Amino acid sequence: MFPYRGPGKRFPTRSLGLSGSPRIKDAIRYLEHNERKGYTVKTFTPKPSDLTHEWYVVDATDVVLGRLSVQVANLLRGKNKPTFAPHADGGNFVIVINADKISLSGNKLNKNLYSHSGYPSGLRADSYAELLEKDPERIIRAAVKGMMPKNKLAKVQLGRLRVYAGDQHPHTPNQPQVVEIAQVSQQAN
Structure with missing residues (x-):
């Protein structure tokens, strides 16, 4: 919040134009007092022993695609944990069941999901309506991938996503916790 000038140096209140506010004066007095006493608050960085990977199961029945993803x-990123750090891999395993019963809002059924093979003229366009019948897992994977950061850690975390079209999954020995997704009414008032 304030520029740190080193131990024993005062904060530059006048040069920053901060000398008039009583809240600023109290904050500076507090910081200078803690500096004299030797108190410091260190930023928490999770150690590898602090990082755990829990299992969660999410039911996608009648859930809007964007809210689910x-x-x-x-x-997947582990943002529900108090030990979250963007650079550390503290994410969870997530199982999505009933992917074929997902709800697509708006005119999403008429739009296409594009992919490219890497070869010349290798652009492939599949409509969401077609994918919902053939490969509903791909719709959810693409939506979740678009909401993850674009880095190497996201690839590792996306590897922990398991999507199934039906309501059965082979991960019951891992005892996943059930996550309920709050539904928001889509009707106008």
């Missing part, structure tokens, strides 16, 4: 992306 936000919740799943946050669980």
Whole structure:
């Protein structure tokens, strides 16, 4: 918040134009007192022993795609934990079931999901309506991938996403916790 000038040096209140506010004066007095006493608050950085990977299961029945993918992306990154750090891999395993019963809002059924093979003229466009019948897992994977950061850690965290079209999954020995996604009414008042 304030520029740190080193031990024993005063904060530059006048040069920053901060000398008049009583809240600023109290904050500076507090910081200078803690500096004299030798108190410091260190930033928490999780150690590898602090990072755990829990299992969660999410039911996608009648859930809007965007709302589902936000919740799943946050669980994959581990943002629900107090030990979250953006550079550390503290994410969770997430199982999404009933992917074929997902709700697509607006005119999303008429839009396409694009992918490229890497070869010349290798652009492929599949409509969401077609994918919902053939490969509903791909719709959820693409939406969650778009909501993850674009870095190497996101690839590792996306590897912990398991998507199934039906309501059965082979991960019951891991005892996943059930996550309920709050539904918001889509009707206008």
